[in-house]
Amino acid sequence: xKEHSKIFHEQMDLRAARAEEVLRKYLPQADPCAKTVAEAAxxxxxxxxxxLRPVILDASCRMYGGRSELAEPFxxxxxxxxxxxLVHDDLPSMDDDxxxxxxxxxxxxxxxxxALLAGDALLNLAVETALxxxxxxxxxxxxxxxIRALKVLMxxxxxxxxxxxxxxxxxxxxxxxxxxxxxxxYIHRHKTACMIASAFQIGAILAGAPEQDIEDLGRVAxxxxxxxxxxDDILDVTGDSEELGKLTGSDEKDGKVTYVTMHGLDGxxxxxxxxxxxxxxxxxxxxxxxxxxxxxxxTNLVRSLLTRRK
Numbered sequence: 001x002k003e004h005s006k007i008f009h010e011q012m013d014l015r016a017a018r019a020e021e022v023l024r025k026y027l028p029q030a031d032p033c034a035k036t037v038a039e040a041a042x043x044x045x046x047x048x049x050x051x052l053r054p055v056i057l058d059a060s061c062r063m064y065g066g067r068s069e070l071a072e073p074f075x076x077x078x079x080x081x082x083x084x085x086l087v088h089d090d091l092p093s094m095d096d097d098x099x100x101x102x103x104x105x106x107x108x109x110x111x112x113x114x115a116l117l118a119g120d121a122l123l124n125l126a127v128e129t130a131l132x133x134x135x136x137x138x139x140x141x142x143x144x145x146x147i148r149a150l151k152v153l154m155x156x157x158x159x160x161x162x163x164x165x166x167x168x169x170x171x172x173x174x175x176x177x178x179x180x181x182x183x184x185x186y187i188h189r190h191k192t193a194c195m196i197a198s199a200f201q202i203g204a205i206l207a208g209a210p211e212q213d214i215e216d217l218g219r220v221a222x223x224x225x226x227x228x229x230x231x232d233d234i235l236d237v238t239g240d241s242e243e244l245g246k247l248t249g250s251d252e253k254d255g256k257v258t259y260v261t262m263h264g265l266d267g268x269x270x271x272x273x274x275x276x277x278x279x280x281x282x283x284x285x286x287x288x289x290x291x292x293x294x295x296x297x298x299t300n301l302v303r304s305l306l307t308r309r310k
Contacts, residue, residue: 008297008300008301008304009304011297012050012055012301012304015051015055015058015059016050016051016055018058019051019054019055019058019075019079020051022054022072022075022076023045023046023051023054023075023076023079023080024046025072025076026073026076026077026080026125026129027042027045028041028042028045028121028122028125036110036114037114037117037118037121038121039110040106040109040110040114040115040117040118041118041121041122041125043106043109043110043118044083044084044086044087044106044118044119044122045079045080045083045122047083047100047101047103048101048102049101051079052196052199052301053078053079053082053195053196053198053199054075054076054078054079054199055199055301056196056199056200056203056298056301057071057074057075057078057198057199057200057202057203058071058075058203059203059294059297059298059301060199060200060201060202060203060204060207060209060217060294060298061202061203061204061206061207062203062207062291062294063203063204063207063209063290063291063294063295063298064203064204064207064208064209064213064289064290064291065207065291066203066204066206066207066208067136067142067206067207069136070133070136070137070142070145070146070206071202071203071206071207073129073130073131073132073133073136074130074133074149074153074202074203074206076126076129077126077127077129077130077153078126078153078195078198078199078202080122080123080125080126080129081122081123081126081153081157081162081195082195083122084119084120084122084123084126085119085162085166085195086100087105087106087107087115087118087119087122088115088116088119089166090105090106090107090115091107091112091115091116092107092112094166094170106118106119123157126153126157127154130149130150130153131150133146133149133150133206134146141208142206145205145206145208146206148205149202149205149206152197152198152201152202152205153198153202156194156195156197156198157194157195157198160190161190161194161195162190162191162194162195164190165186165187165188165189165190165191165192165194166191168183168186168187168190168191169187169191172184172187172256172257173256176256176257179257181262184257184258184259184262185226188225188226188229188230188259189222189225189226191229192225192226192228192229193221193222193224193225193226193228193229194225195225196221196224196225196228197217197218197221197222197225199221200217200218200220200221200224201214201217201218201221204217209289209290210287210289212287213286213287213289213290216282216285216286217282217286219279219282220279220282220283220302223275223276223278223279223282224275224276224279224302224305226275227271227272227275227276227279227305227306228305229259230259230268230271230272230275231272231305231306231308233258233259233260233268234259234260234265234268234269234272235308236258236260237260237265238265259271259272272306273306276302276303276305276306279302280299280302280303283295283298283299283302284299
């Protein structure tokens with residue numbers, strides 16, 4: 001079992017390194033007068049992290065025999081959008097965090113105004129980067145797939161997805177007494193699961209996967225994303241600040257409603273386990289065109305998220 005885990009983690013490290021390499025191809029460039037915002041955006045992008053979303057997108061594309069060249073702009077764009085959300089999340093007007101991934105947050109290093117601009121720049125750069133996929137499309141079918149992938153990416157990043165979830169989260173912080181289980185689920189589904197759905201579905205869309213598989217991968221992402229956020233809530237209580245790269249106990253300090261405050265540690269752990277098992281069952285039932293090796297990698301990745309310590 002330990003050997004199996006070691007092999008998976010070695011695979012994950014290699015794939016994360018590839019995602020990092022892809023991301024570096026699209027680092028922001030700017031004229032000298034805008035050099036500081038480009039530096040702030042690059043500082044944020046290169047702060048490390050698991051590169052979970054581009055790794056999933058790449059694996060889901062490979063799983064159906066898709067071309068890496070077509071997937072790469074979306075891998076980079078998805079990580080840019082994720083990073084933009086973290087930069088803005090850390091601002092004093094939002095979560096007011098001083099550390100992210102073990103180092104000072106962007107607004108602490110560059111100031112609030114420049115961090116705000118860096119986040120805006122990353123969102124715009126994500127769109128510019130994703131659009132370059134049109135230059136790589138070889139057939140009308142690939143062009144149509146790029147259009148569909150762009151729609152998924154931007155919908156899940158916008159008011160119907162991540163930003164909508166962040167809106168609900170801010171309101172829940174202001175009025176915790178009005179936050180029930182249904183609203184908490186909405187927050188996690190939109191703030192976290194939507195962007196993971198982009199990763200699972202965009203890769204499959206670009207590779208021309210069967211419609212049923214694309215739909216099922218959306219359900220896998222929904223379960224995985226919610227479980228991922230529940231584990232975050234648990235680690236904020238039980239985790240180690242040095243290992244996590246950020247201070248723990250912030251949810252309690254800020255009076256946030258989480259799965260832990262609502263259901264207790266045991267209840268939160270049980271729900272994360274249930275969602276993970278549901279996601280694994282869906283992955284196991286994907287259609288016969290899915291590559292077994294990539295399918296196994298994604299299965300192991302989803303399973304690993306339940307036992308992560310950071």
